[in-house]
Amino acid sequence: MNGGAIRDRLAARIRTALLLTTACAAALLTPVPAGALTPGPALVRTHSGLLEGETTDEGRQFLGIPYAEQPVGALRWTAPRPAAPWRGVRDATRFADRCAQGASWDPGYEQATHTEDCLALNVYVPEHRRGPLPVLVWLHGGGLTAGAGSDVVPDAFARSTGSVVVTVNYRLGALGFLALPGLDAEARDGVSGNYGMLDQQAALRWVRSEIGAFGGDPGRVTVAGESAGGRSVCTQLASPTARGLFRAAVIQSGAYGDCAARTRAKAAADGAAFARRAGCDEPATALACLRRKSAAELLAAQSGLDWGPVTGGAFLPEQPATAFTTGRSARVPVLNGANEDEGRLFAFSRHPLAAADYPEAVATYFGAARAPEVLAHYPLSDFPSATLAYATAIGDHLMACPALRLDRALADRGPVYAYEFADRTSPPFASLRALHTDFDFGATHVNEVQYLFRHFGLDAPFDAEQRALARQMTAYWGSFLHGNPPRAAGQPPMPDGSGDGSPDRVLRLRTASAGGNAVVTTVARAHRCGFWDAADSA
Secondary structure, three states: OOHHHHHHHHHHHHHHHHHHHHHHHHHHHOOOOOOOOOOOOOEEEEOOEEEEOEEOOOEEEEEEEEOOOOOOHHHOOOOOOOOOOOOOEEEOOOOOOOOOEOOOOOOOOOOOEOOOOOOEEEEEEEOOOOOOEEEEEEEOOOOOOOOOHHHEEOHHHHHHHOOEEEEEOOOOHHHHHOOOHHHHHHOOOOOOOOHHHHHHHHHHHHHHHHHHHHOEEEEEEEEEEEOHHHHHHHHHHHOHHHOOOOOEEEEEOOOHHHHOOEOHHHHHHHHHHHHHHOOOOOHHHHHHHHHHOOHHHHHHHHOOOOOOOEOOOOOOOOOHHHHHHHOOOOOOOEEEEEEOOOHHHHHHHHOOOOHHHHHHHHHHHHOOOOHHHHHHHOOHHHOOOHHHHHHHHHHHHHHHHHHHHHHHHHOOOOOEEEEEEOOOOOOOOHHHHOOOOOOOOOOOOOOOHHHOOEEOOOOOOOOHHHHHHHHHHHHHHHHHHOOOOOOOOOOOOOOEOOOOOOOOOEEEEOOHHHOOOEEEOOHHHHOOHHHHHHHHHO
């Protein structure tokens, strides 16, 4: 490189540094009003320091913001602590690392992730909106062992609904839900295993403290999630330590298992089995041994074990179902629902299922003792194929009927709005599209997410009717965020089953040619919930 080129490059770097210094100084000297972003660059001041995001066609976004100290080293398996402040301007244009997890079939997840410095969130702010705006905090799905806040890009949703949207990373698997006697001794309430759930509460506390600087209203926060994210919302509704952190909740396909948490005994048994698998057999030294293991070693040992919240401490004194029926849960409006064909995703691994193999498949999934009753209620003669018979039984038991039971449990606690996503024409979500299969997934698990957000940052291949349904669903959800009953122009309102309402009334969400959106009372019967409610309570 010649001398002139070197001088030109140095001059450019000096100009850039001067511009950045000027911007930082101006930002430090000029107060940022609550609920307003600075003009020009996407610059905002939080209590921890200045952030510079970026402007997009949909508004402004701030990515990878730490909401807690990173749980590494001695902080592995400890409750989250407030994030340390930083000097200067922090770049907020890239997602943070995902929390440690194995590889999967989802786009971008082809390789395992071994990072633990992952407690970060992302904020999406619509342009040209007068604040303060309602806030949606989205908790991702993934079975509490996978996923990240970056799984959805909600920028268009934020613009369309006039809301600020926050997506969150939280600890997963063994790193998020390990229970051991040694950890019980360290926990404030004597119960370990809820680190991932405590991360979610830390993120909600960050939102309460900081979202005003982004134009959001800390008094109008709705916590929402799908699948394991919806189950997380269910858990937060029942958690006394979450009181006051949100004013409404959205549960999408999250009521499975009636939102049940692990007992202390079950969590301790899972923790002991995990420690043995990881080569930390001696109970007295198991915790110290596990803290020396790499994330990769921990991931290898956690497979096949149950990971989730634990009852018995201040975070979750009792099972969520008990908290709901006794009135000891948060009394906030809830929007809750499931998808018509939830089970088809879970049955796909057995496709094509031969008729002769159907009884064995049912016995394997539901247990030999229950299989005869399931087969009697789901005879092959009622279905086009054994695969769809199997899928329907799974979906009804796992998702549809628990969602309706949750509606009834919450009916005396405040508004509870019920939906069923029933667009059987919906394209399979991105992970399934990559399989290039002709299997009819219908309105399966996860499929509704792409109607609200860009799932994995991708545009869904919708036709005109599906785009119309996506706009209607966005309007229903947006209306709810603004503190109103869920409504969409020209469409029936989503029914409220609380008070004198009927918890059996459900809004079926469908494209126009399939009958359009309609309030029905047939969902429980269609999913054979009389059978499942009796069987699951036995």
